[in-house]
Every structure is written in structure tokens, then in C-alpha cells.
Amino acid sequence: xxxxxxxxxxxxxxxxxxxxxxxxxxxxxxxxxxxxxxxxxxxxxxxxxxxxxxxxxxxxxxxxxxxxxxxxxxxxxxxxxxxxxxxxxxxxxxx
Numbered sequence: 001x002x003x004x005x006x007x008x009x010x011x012x013x014x015x016x017x018x019x020x021x022x023x024x025x026x027x028x029x030x031x032x033x034x035x036x037x038x039x040x041x042x043x044x045x046x047x048x049x050x051x052x053x054x055x056x057x058x059x060x061x062x063x064x065x066x067x068x069x070x071x072x073x074x075x076x077x078x079x080x081x082x083x084x085x086x087x088x089x090x091x092x093x094x095x
Contacts, residue, residue: 023078024049026056028088030071046083049075053086061089 021042028035043049057073071088 020044022046022049024052024083025076025078026053027074027076028060028068028071029074030068030088040078050084053084057086057088 021044023040023042025037025040027037041049041052043052053073053075060068060071060073068088073086073088075083075085077083
């Protein structure tokens with residue numbers, strides 16, 4: 001491979017590194033039970049993961065009425081660290 005070819009591949013590779021997706025895990029926890037997300041979902045930014053968490057928590061609360069009252073959606077990063085928590089049924093509040 002010529003030096004120009006290597007440089008071209010390196011440049012392409014570095015562009016892709018900036019677009020890296022991060023896998024977030026959305027664990028549901030409440031007084032009656034817990035459901036762990038073992039697969040996770042990938043997003044480019046933490047803000048996208050937060051938006052997703054708010055939508056999921058709202059939809060769970062809306063579609064299940066009082067069944068999940070007191071439950072929380074814990075969002076965890078790939079390292080297992082808790083990033084934030086969203087109460088189920090509350091569309092705009094993080095903890």
C-alpha cells in the first residue's frame with residue numbers, strides 16, 4: 001500500500017471514530033419487581049439517550065396506568081455506572 005493509501009484509510013478511520021455510538025442500558029426498577037435491559041440501545045449522544053428514556057418512561061406509565069406507579073427507569077452506561085433516573089409516567093423529569 002502506498003503512503004497516500006495509508007493516509008487515506010487513516011483519515012477515513014478517524015472520521016468514523018467521531019461517530020462512535022455508545023450503548024446505554026435502561027433498567028426498570030420498582031417496589032414489586034425489576035427488569036434489567038441486557039441488550040441496551042446505542043445512541044450517538046447522552047442527550048439522545050435521555051430523550052429516549054423520557055419517552056419510554058412516559059409510554060410505560062401511560063400504557064399501564066397505575067401498575068407501574070413508583071417505578072423508575074435507571075439509565076446505565078456501558079461501564080455499569082448509573083447516569084440518570086427517570087420516574088415512570090413523568091415525561092419531563094430526570095433524577
